[in-house]
Amino acid sequence: MAHVITSDTEAIETATKLAASFARASALRDAERVLPRAELDELSQSGLLGITVPRGHGGAEVGAGTLGEVVRLLSAADSSIGQIPQNHFFFVEVLKENGTPRQHDFFYAELLAGRRFGNALAEKGTKHALEFATRLVPDPSGGYRLTGVKNYATGALFAHWVPVFALGPDDRLTAAFLPSDAPGVTVVDDWDGIGQRTTASGTVRLEDVHVPEDRVVPHHLTFERPEVFGAFGQFIHAAVDAGIARAALEEGGELIRTVARPWGESGVDRASEEPLVIQKFGELTLLVRSAEALLERAGAALDAARRAPADEHLATEASLAVTAARAQADTAAVTVSSEVFALIGTRSALRGGNLDRHWRNARTHTLHDPRRWKIQHLGNHALNGVTPPANGII
Incomplete structure (x- = not known):
């Protein structure tokens, strides 16, 4: 236990x-x-x-x-x-x-008891990320049958339970919770991304899987009332990016202090004493600290909205706070993990140090959903008072 x-x-x-x-x-x-x-x-x-x-x-x-x-x-x-x-x-x-x-x-x-949930959400070949082709089909003997292919199934390879998004018989979105060893469930470790290499975000194949009725949750009901469900999911993604940004900053700083050489014109003995390096590193630190501050603020906004679940204003504020945190963490992770190389010098590009993993991880994870739409929703609300949509990804 x-x-x-x-x-x-x-x-x-x-x-x-x-x-x-x-x-x-x-x-x-x-x-x-x-x-x-x-x-x-x-x-x-x-x-x-x-x-x-x-x-x-x-x-x-x-x-x-x-x-x-x-x-x-x-x-x-x-x-x-x-x-x-x-x-x-x-x-x-x-x-x-x-x-x-x-x-x-x-x-x-x-x-x-320590059991882990994976996921089987995304599907290739649909019109967009919010569209699903996988369906629950009523089983004459009771419950449902489920057949389909899911992609980018982060965590499924390590999971005890694999929740699946599928359309119910009424065409509304449901979540079916399947044991990872259920007959017909196959998790394929075919993830080959340049970053987040060990998430095993591969493929889940579902072949005529039996789903008992008591393992199905009517997820569509979430979006029929004021909600911060979508913001919650995005909040965790923002925390991942903020963590990547901090890791890149700290490892980059350590390499600047220990292996980087100052530019000859600087007149100093150590790269960490070079004024232009200090200035740039300060700018990168500002990006990371602002991402962390926005993450903290978003967490407080989510908690406030959860304490008053019927308050649409608080739900909107939570969505906007998370949107800002997600956009800033995206920028911080990608920028810091790239720019530290220029402050360290050629040694930072050697494969043995694997410093590039932070950029590869940031670049890969931030592709989950586009930053441009975070900015769009922030701007549209600030300028026109338009509330972000209740679609599960904002």
């Missing part, structure tokens, strides 16, 4: 300790694509995967701000390990929103 964390403070303390451990071999795991199975087992046993379980079911029910800090800390240590639980926490929220009391009792116990 996993340890059960009981407070926000304990959650952050636990994440801090695990992050220090996970960071030690992070560069090696990326370079050799060593999947973090042992590390994820350790994460499960630590109790961190159960920290959003409601108090009434034995969990800590930590605030969004705490969860964001936990994910940021893990991502700064190893951004693949930080991203893998994103969909885990996402589907805990799916259950919270529309699960039945019986489903809550069963799955919350699973979570507190």
Whole structure:
């Protein structure tokens, strides 16, 4: 059985300790694509995967701000390990929103025992990311049958449960929770991205899988009322990017202090004393600190909206706060992980150091959904008072 964390403070303390451990071999795991199975087992046993379980079911029910800090800390240590639980926490929220009391009792116990959720959401070949072709078909013997192919299934390879987005018989979006070893479920490790190399964000094949009725959640109901569900999912993504940005800044700073040489015209003995290096590093630090500050503010806005779930104004403010955090974390991660190379010099490009993993991770993870639409929604609200759409990705 996993340890059960009981407070926000304990959650952050636990994440801090695990992050220090996970960071030690992070560069090696990326370079050799060593999947973090042992590390994820350790994460499960630590109790961190159960920290959003409601108090009434034995969990800590930590605030969004705490969860964001936990994910940021893990991502700064190893951004693949930080991203893998994103969909885990996402589907805990799916259950919270529309699960039945019986489903809550069963799955919350699973979570507190250290069980992991993966995901089977995205599909290639549909018109856009919010369109799904996979369907639940009624089974004459009871329940449903499910056939389809899902892609970019981060965490599914390591999961005990694989939640699947599918259209129900009424064409409305549902979530079906499948055991990863259910007959007809195959998880293929075919992820070959340039970054986030050990997330195993591969393919899930579903071949005539039987789905009991009590494993289906009517997810479409979430968007028929004021909600911050979409903002919550984006918030965790922002925490991953903020973690990558911090990791690139800190590793880059260490290399500037220890191996970089000053430019000959500078008149100083160390690169870390060169005024132009200090100035540029200050600008990069500002990007990271602003991303972290916006992440903290977004967490507070989410918590405020959750305390008053019928308040549309608070829901809008939470969505906007998360949108800003996500956009800024995107910029910070991609910019810092690129610009530190110029401050260190040629040595930073050697493969042995694997400094480029931060840029590859940032560039890959920030492709999840476009920054340009974050800016669009921020501008349209500020200029025209248009509320961001309730579509699950803002």
